[in-house]
Amino acid sequence: METEMQPLDVPTTLSTMQERRRRGVAARKKVGRRQLAEWSEDLRDRDPLDVIAQQDQIRDPELFGLRRSRMAISPWNFYRGAAGVMAADLATQPDSGLDVQLCGDAHVLNFGLWATPERNLMFDLRDFDETFPGPFEWDLKRLATSLVVAARVDGIREKVALAAARAAADAYRLRMARYATMSELDIWYDGMHVDSLLSFFEPADRGRVSVHIEKQQRHRTSRGAFEKLTTAAGGRPRITEDPPIRVAIGDAEQAALIDELLTEYRATLQADRRSLFDRFTVTDVVRQVVGVGSVGMRVYLVLLEGRSGTDPLFLQVKQAGPSVYESSARPRQFIHDGERVITGKRLVQSATDIFVGWGTLEGRHYYVRQFRDMKIVPKIELIGPSLVEFATACGETLARSHARTGDAASISAYMGRSPKFARSISSFAERYADQNDRDHARLVASLAEAAPAITAS
Numbered sequence: 001m002e003t004e005m006q007p008l009d010v011p012t013t014l015s016t017m018q019e020r021r022r023r024g025v026a027a028r029k030k031v032g033r034r035q036l037a038e039w040s041e042d043l044r045d046r047d048p049l050d051v052i053a054q055q056d057q058i059r060d061p062e063l064f065g066l067r068r069s070r071m072a073i074s075p076w077n078f079y080r081g082a083a084g085v086m087a088a089d090l091a092t093q094p095d096s097g098l099d100v101q102l103c104g105d106a107h108v109l110n111f112g113l114w115a116t117p118e119r120n121l122m123f124d125l126r127d128f129d130e131t132f133p134g135p136f137e138w139d140l141k142r143l144a145t146s147l148v149v150a151a152r153v154d155g156i157r158e159k160v161a162l163a164a165a166r167a168a169a170d171a172y173r174l175r176m177a178r179y180a181t182m183s184e185l186d187i188w189y190d191g192m193h194v195d196s197l198l199s200f201f202e203p204a205d206r207g208r209v210s211v212h213i214e215k216q217q218r219h220r221t222s223r224g225a226f227e228k229l230t231t232a233a234g235g236r237p238r239i240t241e242d243p244p245i246r247v248a249i250g251d252a253e254q255a256a257l258i259d260e261l262l263t264e265y266r267a268t269l270q271a272d273r274r275s276l277f278d279r280f281t282v283t284d285v286v287r288q289v290v291g292v293g294s295v296g297m298r299v300y301l302v303l304l305e306g307r308s309g310t311d312p313l314f315l316q317v318k319q320a321g322p323s324v325y326e327s328s329a330r331p332r333q334f335i336h337d338g339e340r341v342i343t344g345k346r347l348v349q350s351a352t353d354i355f356v357g358w359g360t361l362e363g364r365h366y367y368v369r370q371f372r373d374m375k376i377v378p379k380i381e382l383i384g385p386s387l388v389e390f391a392t393a394c395g396e397t398l399a400r401s402h403a404r405t406g407d408a409a410s411i412s413a414y415m416g417r418s419p420k421f422a423r424s425i426s427s428f429a430e431r432y433a434d435q436n437d438r439d440h441a442r443l444v445a446s447l448a449e450a451a452p453a454i455t456a457s
Helices: 017-029 048-058 061-072 075-081 083-090 136-153 158-179 184-189 194-198 203-219 222-229 251-268 271-277 337-348 380-405 408-415 420-456
Strands: 099-102 111-115 121-125 132-135 230-233 236-239 246-248 280-288 299-306 312-319 357-361 364-370
Touching: 017 408, 048 061, 048 083, 048 420, 061 075, 061 420, 075 083, 075 136, 075 420, 083 136, 083 420, 099 136, 099 337, 099 380, 111 380, 121 194, 121 380, 132 136, 136 158, 136 380, 136 420, 158 380, 158 408, 158 420, 184 380, 194 203, 203 380, 222 230, 222 312, 236 280, 236 299, 251 271, 251 280, 251 299, 251 312, 251 357, 251 364, 337 357, 337 364, 337 380, 380 408
Parallel strands: none
Antiparallel strands: 099 132, 111 121, 230 236, 246 280, 280 299, 299 312, 312 364, 357 364
């Protein structure tokens, strides 16, 4: 059952522009722009390894070790898996109070391309497991820090990494100033087409990036996944196993997923999309391991076939737990975490997959989306040579996402017209990237200490 969503605490449409801007300037008394640069490990009230362990409570125990081993590979992998650590740290600091619907995990590789329902390729945020209302600067700090952490791991000079963090913050500031003058409908309909994304790159780099996009666009579809991930068995297509990434499940588990979870999910679809969904039949289901931060969360890959037998559809059914930001003072808005994820996705993205919805299985919450729908995820090696330009595109996109649910005039007035805001965000990014390096080293050391004990036992 849907939960009525409470509006964010933003000025009403009856507020004057002057009142809205005054609200933004007044927010500087809560936290000055220079204060945004501050970070000290002494501020912590929770041990990062304890935060990571606490998140295991809703995960598959068999995958605890895999999650930690993936996070230990590099500081970048640790950062991707430690959104909860950063959320706990951000909650210890004073904030602006200028709330938006946060993406919740706005690191640089959670921006990407995919097809809209009209089959246009758009650039936007793509991951909403942690979406929750919160102060706008939290997403921006997550993005800026990710640029520094990723750049270090890829061997990009620190000077370039910090320039990228500043570029993201300044692009956000400038774009938000523009949104402050636009109508609500114009903001809602705004988006970044793939051609606009390519325009951020230098002419010499556009061809390289364009070729990568065109290749991925052709293959990252349900048909492409069908060719790569299935084999024929008994006259029917089956998803190939690849333990521990993809493993078969028993008949009882598969039947429960179809009869319970997908039945509830179907009811959350719009009527026209429900009619389309009914034209497909489930032919196979496997368990799947995805990402770094999501390792241990229960995920299913579902193969469906249309009536002609030649049009496959892959759906990903992913467990949704509480957002890592729920420990902040903001009230919980949804009973069902799958609904929270999908509602946040619809609020923040310029266009959303037609098959998104949610359901429940054995008391666990899940959300559903297409597995591949021309989704193109960037790689640091690809964007590294143009990191500053790509960071600029991310900053503009994040501003558009926040302007949809926050008050652009108040946020813009808070940031002001000087480069002070961007300098503070990049300074924080450098300091928190150092913290992330230390936290990663602690995880590696803890695994090394545990290994002899496991071997001895």
